[in-house]
Amino acid sequence: MSLIQLKPQTAPAASGKSHLKQATQGHRFDAELVAVTKRYGTGPAAVADISLRIPRGSYCCLLGPSGCGKSTTLRMLAGHEDVSEGAILIHGEEVTHKLPVDRGTSMMFQDYALFPHLSCLDNVAFSLKVRGVATRERRAQARQYLELVQMDHLADRLPNQLSGGQQQRVALARSLITRPKVLLLDEPLSALDPFLRVKMRSELKRIQKELGISFIHVTHSQDEALALSDMIVVMNDAKIMQAAPVREVFETPTNAFVARFLGGQNVLNSNGREVSVRTDRCRLGHATGLRSVEGQIAMIEYQGNIVRITLQTPLGDEMTVLQSDTDYFAQNPQIGDTAMMSWQASDEHILAPT
Numbered sequence: 001m002s003l004i005q006l007k008p009q010t011a012p013a014a015s016g017k018s019h020l021k022q023a024t025q026g027h028r029f030d031a032e033l034v035a036v037t038k039r040y041g042t043g044p045a046a047v048a049d050i051s052l053r054i055p056r057g058s059y060c061c062l063l064g065p066s067g068c069g070k071s072t073t074l075r076m077l078a079g080h081e082d083v084s085e086g087a088i089l090i091h092g093e094e095v096t097h098k099l100p101v102d103r104g105t106s107m108m109f110q111d112y113a114l115f116p117h118l119s120c121l122d123n124v125a126f127s128l129k130v131r132g133v134a135t136r137e138r139r140a141q142a143r144q145y146l147e148l149v150q151m152d153h154l155a156d157r158l159p160n161q162l163s164g165g166q167q168q169r170v171a172l173a174r175s176l177i178t179r180p181k182v183l184l185l186d187e188p189l190s191a192l193d194p195f196l197r198v199k200m201r202s203e204l205k206r207i208q209k210e211l212g213i214s215f216i217h218v219t220h221s222q223d224e225a226l227a228l229s230d231m232i233v234v235m236n237d238a239k240i241m242q243a244a245p246v247r248e249v250f251e252t253p254t255n256a257f258v259a260r261f262l263g264g265q266n267v268l269n270s271n272g273r274e275v276s277v278r279t280d281r282c283r284l285g286h287a288t289g290l291r292s293v294e295g296q297i298a299m300i301e302y303q304g305n306i307v308r309i310t311l312q313t314p315l316g317d318e319m320t321v322l323q324s325d326t327d328y329f330a331q332n333p334q335i336g337d338t339a340m341m342s343w344q345a346s347d348e349h350i351l352a353p354t
């Protein structure tokens with residue numbers, strides 16, 4: 001057991017919950033994967049030679065289509081899965097072959113897996129009980145973490161007396177009470193309804209910033225990754241396609257896969273090169289000096305303040321324009337109309353071949 005995990009809590013400080021913030025140390029990266037490969041049996045690698053460095057105090061989302069290796073990567077970080085080749089470091093220390101409890105990581109699963117016969121408080125205090133922390137001390141600590149997730153007022157309830165969102169907050173407190181150096185979250189929001197999902201994701205971000213530790217969060221959802229991440233890791237086919245700060249990934253995707261997967265971009269050939277152009281930088285119609293393509297309007301989606309218009313080009317490509325609702329109602333385009341879509345050459349971003 002690490003000293004950090006057992007370090008007693010000090011009394012609550014006057015300002016917020018800064019007393020829960022973890023001590024900083026001399027490492028540059030909270031987590032590192034060095035040339036990591038995972039093979040299950042004799043099939044193709046589930047994760048193929050990936051390297052990744054997660055800077056201190058980052059909210060990092062692993063994003064990619066089903067089967068690309070996100071959960072395998074997370075499970076290897078947690079120590080729930082062996083690494084076939086390569087190394088894993090947490091806070092600069094190699095943990096590749098350490099047991100999950102000795103790594104300084106904690107995992108929060110999709111199904112909250114709370115003990116049904118224990119109150120919220122005792123669920124949160126449980127791991128300290130296993131570690132031999134005295135009743136009074138562990139309950140005091142559990143209360144602090146319930147306070148952090150805004151569940152202290154329901155401390156005595158049983159899990160089946162809580163909503164899904166509330167259970168999830170308790171599960172989060174339970175993962176955090178061990179004071180992990182890195183919290184690993186496997187699709188933590190997927191069981192929640194869309195309203196709660198958006199609410200909980202801002203809570204996750206607040207808590208991560210308050211504690212100052214890194215959260216590594218697996219998701220299928222582009223919106224979730226954009227809303228939460230300091231750093232996005234886009235995976236496909238067992239490999240990392242791009243790992244960079246969120247704005248960099250959105251504005252300068254490395255290749256067509258990243259541009260298409262993250263959304264908000266058109267991918268097209270321009271002057272013999274594959275380029276991306278943001279959908280909000282494209283417009284309907286043509287003007288001198290702009291690049292353009294002609295197509296037939298195949299879809300119009302009204303989304304309130306913006307309208308998404310998709311053109312099908314003669315080559316079968318789909319190109320999307322985001323228009324303000326004012327421009328849309330002024331132009332009043334119809335499905336089946338032939339229209340031009342145009343953009344500035346300076347808005348083209350050159351993509352690397354995949």
Ligand SMILES: Nc1ncnc2c1ncn2[C@@H]1O[C@H](COP(=O)(O)OP(=O)(O)OP(=O)(O)O)[C@@H](O)[C@H]1O
Nearest residue numbers: 040046047064065066067068069070071072073220
């Ligand atoms: N225990 C296992 N035994 C054999 N193959 C596995 C095992 N776990 C995962 N795989 C395979 O490894 C690959 C990556 O799976 P992984 O669960 O990491 O993907 P993922 O990106 O998390 O997918 P999803 O988003 O659907 O959860 C897949 O081809 C999967 O079938």
